[in-house]
Amino acid sequence: MAPTLTQPWWPRALGLTRPALDHYHRGLVNPATGIADTDPALPFGCAAGLLVASGRGGTWEVELDGQRLRCRLRDSVRDDFDPLGRLVVGDRVVVRPGSEPGRGAIEARLPRRSQVGRGRGEKAPTLIAANIDQLVIVLSARMPEFTLHTLDRYLTIAAAAEVEPLVVLNKSDLDDGTVQAEVEAVYPALGYRILRTSVTAGLGIESFAAALAGCISAVVGPSGAGKSSLLNAIDPSYRLRIGQVMAMGKGRHTTTGSRLLRLDCGGWVADTPGIKTLGLVETDLEPMALQHLFPELDALFGTCRFANCTHRSEPDCAVSRGVAAGRIAPSRHASYQRLFDELEAARRR
Ligand SMILES: Nc1nc2c(ncn2[C@@H]2O[C@H](COP(=O)(O)OP(=O)(O)OP(=O)(O)O)[C@@H](O)[C@H]2O)c(=O)[nH]1
Numbered sequence: 001m002a003p004t005l006t007q008p009w010w011p012r013a014l015g016l017t018r019p020a021l022d023h024y025h026r027g028l029v030n031p032a033t034g035i036a037d038t039d040p041a042l043p044f045g046c047a048a049g050l051l052v053a054s055g056r057g058g059t060w061e062v063e064l065d066g067q068r069l070r071c072r073l074r075d076s077v078r079d080d081f082d083p084l085g086r087l088v089v090g091d092r093v094v095v096r097p098g099s100e101p102g103r104g105a106i107e108a109r110l111p112r113r114s115q116v117g118r119g120r121g122e123k124a125p126t127l128i129a130a131n132i133d134q135l136v137i138v139l140s141a142r143m144p145e146f147t148l149h150t151l152d153r154y155l156t157i158a159a160a161a162e163v164e165p166l167v168v169l170n171k172s173d174l175d176d177g178t179v180q181a182e183v184e185a186v187y188p189a190l191g192y193r194i195l196r197t198s199v200t201a202g203l204g205i206e207s208f209a210a211a212l213a214g215c216i217s218a219v220v221g222p223s224g225a226g227k228s229s230l231l232n233a234i235d236p237s238y239r240l241r242i243g244q245v246m247a248m249g250k251g252r253h254t255t256t257g258s259r260l261l262r263l264d265c266g267g268w269v270a271d272t273p274g275i276k277t278l279g280l281v282e283t284d285l286e287p288m289a290l291q292h293l294f295p296e297l298d299a300l301f302g303t304c305r306f307a308n309c310t311h312r313s314e315p316d317c318a319v320s321r322g323v324a325a326g327r328i329a330p331s332r333h334a335s336y337q338r339l340f341d342e343l344e345a346a347r348r349r
């Protein structure tokens with residue numbers, strides 16, 4: 001029997017109970033028009049599934065009732081996706097099973113609760129995953145070198161997409177404690193969850209696995225940070241390709257496409273390719289809205305002399321005062337300013 005969207009079929013199918021699922025719209029969206037159909041029932045003979053991988057040659061893998069279907073896009077919907085409407089892993093799709101076993105056709109994409117992407121400069125942004133509960137930000141202490149700004153950039157992406165971030169400091173075997181101290185001085189107090197791992201030393205792997213259990217996560221971070229290594233560490237059967245440190249930094253990415261992997265403990269995780277230029281996919285993010293994505297700046301909202309203070313060089317700015325008084329980390333203020341300038345420049349283009 002085809003499930004209808006008036007029932008919360010999706011969390012049940014995946015064993016999920018997250019309250020964030022309330023965000024789901026009900027009703028179908030016609031990918032050609034972006035308009036929700038008012039009829040909440042799925043078309044006769046169709047079922048809703050989870051897009052787990054984009055195959056080559058226009059084939060997509062969809063998980064439906066514990067089965068894997070290889071699907072193509074129905075011709076009439078193929079060309080109708082705008083850049084942000086393209087299918088991506090994590091999308092919920094309406095599938096019509098084919099006459100051949102294990103085959104089907106994607107008829108429509110269901111509305112998204114969230115989407116995370118990366119900028120590509122002038123080009124349209126590339127989406128990483130849709131409908132994720134958690135953005136797992138993997139950074140290495142060294143090789144590639146850790147920077148606070150990279151961390152702030154990823155945290156901003158998560159906040160803009162309204163996805164819960166989890167920070168993983170990997171390669172802790174290469175850290176003399178400096179990176180850990182730098183991070184712990186600032187981020188836990190802001191409410192961010194931080195894990196410390198080392199695949200090489202087998203450190204923190206269990207906590208990492210536990211943090212993924214029961215939800216849909218996307219693992220992001222610079223190339224070479226150890227994203228695929230961490231996932232292989234929690235389940236060797238994934239057999240994800242691991243890069244050679246020597247080849248890193250030469251523009252080579254070991255992981256290429258995104259794929260959702262099923263977790264033994266329930267839930268899904270997407271390994272993603274390392275990101276070189278991480279832009280804000282929410283192209284409609286106003287520079288003035290950026291302050292709300294930094295919790296410590298958001299807390300001071302409305303307390304500067306000027307109501308439209310950008311917290312850069314205005315007189316009597318509560319944020320600058322906070323930095324001077326040691327209540328706000330200078331690195332956070334610097335990250336904010338850099339991202340603000342970027343957003344402003346993007347608006348002018
Ligand atoms: N010293 C050390 N090396 C690690 C650790 N984790 C991973 N590595 C090494 O880092 C290199 C890159 O690992 P990958 O897992 O391929 O990195 P990735 O983040 O998936 O990279 P992309 O797929 O290119 O985005 C490999 O040589 C790993 O063996 C760690 O905890 N400590």
Ligand SMILES: [Mg+2]
Nearest residue numbers: 227228254255
């Ligand atoms: Mg990888």
Ligand SMILES: [Zn+2]
Nearest residue numbers: 304309311317
């Ligand atoms: Zn200000």
